[in-house]
Amino acid sequence: MSQALQQNQHLNMVRHPQMLARAEEIAPELYHRDIFPQAIVSAQKDEQKIHGWRPERVNTAAGFLQQEFAQGEHVIIDFGEHCVGYLEFACESVGSPPDAPAHLQFIFGETLAEVVEPFSDYSGWLSSSWLQQQDCYLDELPHRMRLPRRYCCRYLRINIVALSRKFRLRFTSLKLDTVTSASLVALPQCQTMDHPLKRIDEVAIHTLKNCMQEVFEDGPKRDRRLWLGDLRLQALVNDVTVKNYPLVKRCLYLFAAMTREDGMLSANIFVKPQVIADDTFLFDYALFFVDVLQDYAAATHDRQTLAELWPVAWQQIEIALARVGENGIVRDSSDWWSFIDWHEDLNKQAASQGVLIYCLNKALMLARLYDTGKVAFLEEQISSLKTASLRELWDAQSGFFTSGESRQISCASQVWLVLADVGTVESQQQLLVRLKSHPPEIQMNTPYMMHHYVAALLHVNEIEQATEEIKGYWGAMVEHGADTFWELFDPQRPDFSPYGSKLINSYCHAWSCTPSWFIRKYLL
């Protein structure tokens, strides 16, 4: 995900050096692969295309290395796939000795739009510093250079901003040194016989791979941080694909390394130049620590990690339960934060109630195996929260759960209370059918929320419809040419951005990689 804007800079955070040491013991190896230009393209305006632009091949990669550029010219390189890495290039002057520096501007785009629509027009509310560009002034030619920042792109535009009239410029080499902590060497084969699902699986794995760096990043273009909500979904896909369990373990320890005074986990972690927990706290994300830990323990049987992190997980449960009101429902207020979905109007009370019950269920699974003393307490809590949900949130007239004082009806509320297993399987099935036939006004905005909808369908065994939703939603991105899945995709509003500009959206985003988990786990 990306952050909701909280500012809590006066909080006291507590460091836990032993947790940090554990995380740093297992810093991952990064695998490198050189990716070379595949073609030179021009961008054609095309309203039929999702971002308004169509690439047209105008030169080969070999031809590019023959080209002599004069001041004011530009080139758009297509690397043929979404890449995360470091740009290396060499160039030389042609003509008279270069009597002025060469001023080059590099613009990196996950989409063609990013290298065509001027950043100067950007007016989103996320920092424009995320827009990927670099101006270089080469005092000496020939010149060989590796740009110090890591970039994320399929397209690279190079503007030859200024040379002099006495010389031209030629590139003698250019490549991306791409990096990932995911090794595809032992990737289990995908068993599906369905061709579109096979392609969706490939794109999902490419998405996961490009987000797997020194931590599970949310998006390699922007924020490039470890968010608990993204980690949770990435760990699921990791489990059925590249199986880098040490990276999951590392990320769990990173979250545990710095907590709020009361023990609450931050929603995300900065890793460089040192590990710092952000001052953003989210009700749902903190609880998901329990979920990730349960999944990790189930896959690895790593008793030591569980022993060390279970108390941290338990603390999240206690903090969350303290928010439950006398009526058995998570208290709503204007000053709390739960993520659930990128939706300005969404009331998050009911969905948060669902997340709490869902995570208590996961805690119960752990408790039964490793901490039986807590089983009875958890069973009792789950039961009373479920009962309260039905009593307080269910609206018999509409046949939906409501949320907040205004009794808002949203997709998210229904989905999460199904995932919480509130009501009977039959009632849950009926609820999801009604959700489809009578869609509430407050819809789903992100692949993240879509994941939970599909998960809810699978929870009630609606395998066929789940498959259809995957093909309809993620399949549409593939049809639009995606080779990694996007942070945001609303088929009805292709330019939708919660940040005010599609240019700043992330087009390779962790929370969108979950089709592989569905396809492989449920053998779709």
Add this chain to the structure above:
Amino acid sequence: MSQALQQNQHLNMVRHPQMLARAEEIAPELYHRDIFPQAIVSAQKDEQKIHGWRPERVNTAAGFLQQEFAQGEHVIIDFGEHCVGYLEFACESVGSPPDAPAHLQFIFGETLAEVVEPFSDYSGWLSSSWLQQQDCYLDELPHRMRLPRRYCCRYLRINIVALSRKFRLRFTSLKLDTVTSASLVALPQCQTMDHPLKRIDEVAIHTLKNCMQEVFEDGPKRDRRLWLGDLRLQALVNDVTVKNYPLVKRCLYLFAAMTREDGMLSANIFVKPQVIADDTFLFDYALFFVDVLQDYAAATHDRQTLAELWPVAWQQIEIALARVGENGIVRDSSDWWSFIDWHEDLNKQAASQGVLIYCLNKALMLARLYDTGKVAFLEEQISSLKTASLRELWDAQSGFFTSGESRQISCASQVWLVLADVGTVESQQQLLVRLKSHPPEIQMNTPYMMHHYVAALLHVNEIEQATEEIKGYWGAMVEHGADTFWELFDPQRPDFSPYGSKLINSYCHAWSCTPSWFIRKYLL
């Protein structure tokens, strides 16, 4: 100087590795000095000021390190003097953990105008790549950084282009690591008792010092190259100030290291990434090799260098003499290049005739001491060129020398034929008096040409007027606030630039540092 735009890229150039080896044996030591901000200023529009802007102190340097900058803010740092060096800074975030890169833009200005008037408006014909700027994207904070390029500035503007709304930026340190190959430790005291001249001498030495790097550069901001015409004047001032003779020797060998097939020296040399002679050739500049060598030999008595370089010098004389026509005058044509002055309308024939005779006189001085076999030939050439000058170029009616087919009358022609010692001392004196009382249309445009005018006055012993000219011209720059002398200065047209923009003019330029030579050599 800066180049006239020649393109001769298909020439064959000949490398002389032994000459190059000699040059590289004596690569100079660079002296480093840290220069810290002196004040924070704002720029006030002020039409009374030469470049239209007046600095107003708004904060102390200490106060700057306390300041917290938000996105969109900027700061202008005044280093208190003209500097050449590398920017080092450290900064940190204030507020929440930095959740986006910090995008900073650094703009360096020798003048306040450069950091205030937007580069985007620049429309000069020299490459905009010389405009000193750098965008930095800091992914991690705190951050410590040294910008890789060398800059030239008195003022540094930092634009805080983008942060995020969650944090602000504070600089924790900032300095320039300045460099020069001039050591001022043993600088001889300036004997003048005249206060304005003393200040002019200081500014001239500061100019020389900041142009002295791995070679004598023409200007440390732009072109940063070794030009023969600039070297000649720098070597003069070096001789009476910092006395770095190995650097003069190195530069002579650099010119000798790569010549045109016929032996002609290039007007300038690129030093990095390897030594390359430019494909610009200038009649006057090539001849000046003789002059620099004579001055160097006279100061150092370095017989070995003279023995190795005299043949190179002699070749320049032979090439130049080949251009003398049957009438005893350097042939004019539309396809030759002599620099003389930055003046579009100046006909350069007569001045070039003067340069030739002047350099033959210097060659004669060398020949008398070290190559007596050539004395008679030189005396004969000088005599016939002088006679021809009087016969062909003198216009009795106007009392001026003329130049070219149109018989143009310019300052440059008179000055150079005086420096060539054509005519009697009395006639030369009268000519210079007439030049003052009846100024021709074609005036002088640069401090470079002004140098030769002052030198001509001193040649005819007009010490008082020479002093007045120095005070009037260079003194006016000092009054305008210059602490290094400018490439271009026309008191009547303060924004004059032969390049189409004052922003690209060099404000610390080698050829303007000669007042120190006059003041110290002639004991003004």
